[in-house]
Amino acid sequence: MTITDRAYAKAAPRVNIWTARELLWAWTTRTIRARYKQSILGGLWAIIQPAARAVILTIIFTRFIQIDTGNTPYIVFSYVAMVPWMFFSSALTDMVESLVHNMNLVTKIFFPREILPVAALLARFLDFAIAAVLLVVLMLLYRLPVLTVSLVYLPIVFLLQFALTLGLGLAGAAINVFYRDISHLFTFAIQILFYATPIIYPVSRVPESYQALYFLNPMAAIIEAYRSILLYQTPPDITLYASIPVVLLILILGYWIFKRLEAFFADVI
């Protein structure tokens, strides 16, 4: 193996995220274990957070301000969106910080750098799965059908969300190494995006003239798709397919940025 200035980028992929999958797994489980060490409720926090939010929103939007969600109880309506949203926002926040938080490792040991952000994403997947269990419980409680044919679309929607988070997270993590503004920017952008995504209100309340702009946000289409599949037993809207090229572009761009900057992490972090 030869490392020269030019050949460096070519030499590095000899170890990639696949050859280092054991490390990816070890780092993911480390992140999860560490998160709930010395805590009494542990993994339950993955449910408590989205559930508490859904409860508060339910109080606000059924008692204070009426939002019409048709036949669907508001708590199910909002919780079904809250679960994937929390996955998106918490994974993204963790990913952006993943390299800087583990500065010690980045400057001391060589390993495929993608491990850190990807493990941060995978570690939040567990929270997502735990929170999803409560969704099933809620749906059963309100006697909504759980096992339906439309569930076949679920993997597509999930993969799309995963790819979007991955792309944004990789780019964010890499640039955050250079400029810490990125983590502030992401926190802020995620807050804004929360309101620009149909989580607390139905998409039907978005004025016609805003819709084209509205669905430029891929999360809008993704959340809406979760809702159609899980609550209305209908295939996802055309807007989901329209967001596929956007998501792919973000993923490719994010990965490219990460790979380009990777070699400089240890020097500038």
Next chain:
Amino acid sequence: MQPAILVKNLAKRYRLGGKLPPIWPMFRRDEDKPSENYHWAVNDVNFEVNPGEALGIIGPNGAGKTTILKLLSKVTRPTSGQIHVNGRFSALIELGAGFHPDLTGRENVYLNGIILGMKRTEIEQRFDQIVEFAGIGRYLDTPVKRYSSGMYARLGFSIAAHVDPDILLVDEVLAVGDYAFQVKCHARMDELRSRGTALILVSHNMDAVRRVCDRGLVMYRGEAIFQGSSAESVVAYSDAIREAARDAQNAVPTEGGLAQRVMTFDVEIKNVFLMNENGERISVVPSGSRVFVVLEICSAKDVHSPIIALAIRTPDGQRVYASTTKWLEQETPDFVAGECWRVEYALDLPLLNGSYDLSVNIGSSDFKHYYDRIENALSFEIVNSVNAKGIVDLDAEVNFRKMEPVQ
């Protein structure tokens, strides 16, 4: 034989200053602006290490030693130059990097092992060895944040030393841990080397370098100023340190501030070196041989019969020998302004293996003040002594004679 590591014209440059790092050049991969303020952490370094060989990299702080290890382990990329690495390596740049304080010793063994490039199955096979070597058996299921710093370091070293690498990079880790553990570390490194592992040790601990390494590389301000046997390298390192200290001598007093003031520089010691009986300059001295300490002295003023003194100490300051021309009742000439003298001080050195420092000074005939003095003017290395511990070879001879039982 193919070298385990071959390094050619290696150089690494860092930006200076606290400005935000520019991100665009990283994308374009073009040359940075030449107006930028740079520091060459490593500049044009060449070396190779063969399997089973141990190279010690020594040098003062900031000489670029750790940067070399980071370049070798691919943590950072070189600005220019080439590194050929042949085999799997394990780098011990920081003990227990990646340890999570909240996780237990057991969990961290797996995590750190995998980070260092082991497979899970390999760790399982060596798990007992790792724990045994680190000596943490009872605390295996305790979070490592409760460990003493010694236990933490021992576990870190133990994991890295069991990766079974073809190349092992070790940075300053032997400073941690007690004596018993250091002995264990040396034994482990010897064991790895006998199996063909190439070892690169970065250290300030000259004893460790001498004990473990065959060869040394002396780094000073980013450049490799010397390469040779580890004994010679240790001397070259001391020389470099002395040189730097001498440059700073006028600005920074060394001993309580006052001693410095006493130096008048009416007479200046221009050069000090060690010579053998064949007239060759040496820094490695076979035990028991006769050497000449040569001083080249120039006087700026007329000076009456100055006293010339020298002292030999061990690196930890223990005095081996000190004497002056006065004590030797040796007449010294009067120096006339502008004259230079070469003084040869002949000595027998029946010393035991190790490193020794030589200090010289020249003072006024009434002992009132120094004209010039150089602490640790040079270091030399005694080799080929008899097997004994201590400083001086007392020329032991042992006889056995049968005798009548003692009443």
